[in-house]
Amino acid sequence: MTNYLDFEKPLAEIEGKAEELRAMARGNEEMDVTEEAAALDKKAATLLRDLYKNLTPWRKCQVARHPERPHCKDYIEALFTEYTPLAGDRNFADDHAVMGGLARFNDQPVIVIGHEKGNDTKSRIERNFGMARPEGYRKAIRLMEMADKFGLPVITLVDTPGAYPGKGAEERGQSEAIARSTEKLLQIKVPVMSVIIGEGGSGGAVAFATADKLAMLEHSVYSVISPEGCASILWKDSEKMREAAEALRLTAQDLQKLEVCDRVIPEPLGGAHRDRAATIKSVGAAVSQMMKEVANQKGDALLQSRRKKFLEMGSKGLAA
């Protein structure tokens, strides 16, 4: 049972009809629906292609948030071996919104860190919908330090609506934790590769995405604020999220033009959730590629070029 997005309603109708026909035929041996069903399938395929050919920024946000999209855990399970989660910030708690630990990527030991949103009600609550608390960022900082100490590359998978806006999170220094995580990524002398696999929500994403190389999945987004939040502030109307999504230039394609994102990883037709295995494979290939690209720089030279990348960022703008 596919979970259809709002804008996929027409597709849902056609695919539903095809499914109905086939179900009827199964109950009645004399009925031959092959032709009609095939015609509907074809119509659905065309519609799917048309829908996804030019996704508006707001639709991309919806795809990026699709509940069946592969999440951090799926990538870790499929792309890494010997994943050994390391827990806790040694101070307060272990934040389940952030996964992280030692693992091998193409046999090479690495530190992998990412936001995990969960995939059903229970796990979503446990993962706090991918919204990290200070402990999550502090766990990540600890792992980044470990990577630096033992010369292990860092791979981060970014997928968060944003850092958790909660009472305890604020009391324990959400701002400071995010600031220190970004700072740590600009201090360590090992390669940092990051992939935005879904939502890159504001500061909570920056804390993991400040990398030598940043890739984004085709329909992922990375933004200073959610379109809904931006609409309610600038348009004074949270229903203007379409306009806000447009204006914010939060798509992978626009971010590549702005040189914030280094590469866009194509998604299967109809989005990552329609072929999770293919998506995961593409992400794996992109990470391998990025690791090769940074392999020629080491230690301080690598760190300085990472800092330079950010110092120079935005010097052109979209118009250039």
Place this chain on the structure above:
Amino acid sequence: MNWITNYVRPTINSIFSRREVPDNLWSKCDECGTMLFHRELKDNLNVCTHCGHHMHITPRDRFKALFDGGVFTEVAVPDPVADPLQFRDQKKYPERMKAAQKSTGEKEAMLVVEGEIGRTPIVAAAQDFSFMGGSMGMYVGNAIIAAAERAIKLKRPLVLFSAAGGARMQEGILSLMQMPRTTVAVQMLKEAGLPYIVVLTHPTTGGVTASYAMLGDVHIAEPNALICFAGPRVIEQTIREKLPEGFQRAEYLLDHGMLDRVTPRTEMRDELVTIIRMLLGLTPAVQGDLPAPVAEEADDTDAKAVEKT
């Protein structure tokens, strides 16, 4: 206009505007409602003489009070690409910029200067909340980088006064990228062994708090300043409960270990001098109002002198 009209309909906004205000105007304290003589309020750095409430102060007014003899020199900030995303909400971004420039008389939301406080040379940067909520975009990022570079060149500490609603949405992802950019600036300062002192003023929120404002060697806040990542309204909507009194205010953060000190604006200058001179291993400061330092030949072409007005 007689004094009663002034008294009955006080121009509260006058203290927020850069227009020259006649000295006979009265202002009302936002907090306790006391009518304050404008000149008296100004002399007290926009701190209510009755209840101690800290009202907004412009970077220029702050610097005039901070530096010896009120003299400081502006540090040039490289101009970023204007309107990099061609952003438009109900208004075009360039129009919002023009309106902010007109109402504040400033170019952008941060002012970077150099000068002496208690005969201690420093570089200082202050964010201007009245300029589009002090929001952090490319210019503010450039300003912080310029401030750090200038401090390193002159081997001086950097004192940064933060005030912002967060990142500038009209610059989209590029505003968010000021978090890592400014972090690099702070790292350059630290690696040069120079003190970086952050004075958090009302309000300091969002991406600003989650980057350069929380990376200081010393964090000092003005009393009752709102300092947070997520604002109280967002949190109340999320957790659906009332927040405790004083939540996310300076004193609350001090209690929760996020700040070193909470210091009234009127005592800030002396405190900064004391701390900086100890960090730099200098002799104790001379107390009191000092005249401007003896004018030196400008050692840099990218600096232009600002006279006390």
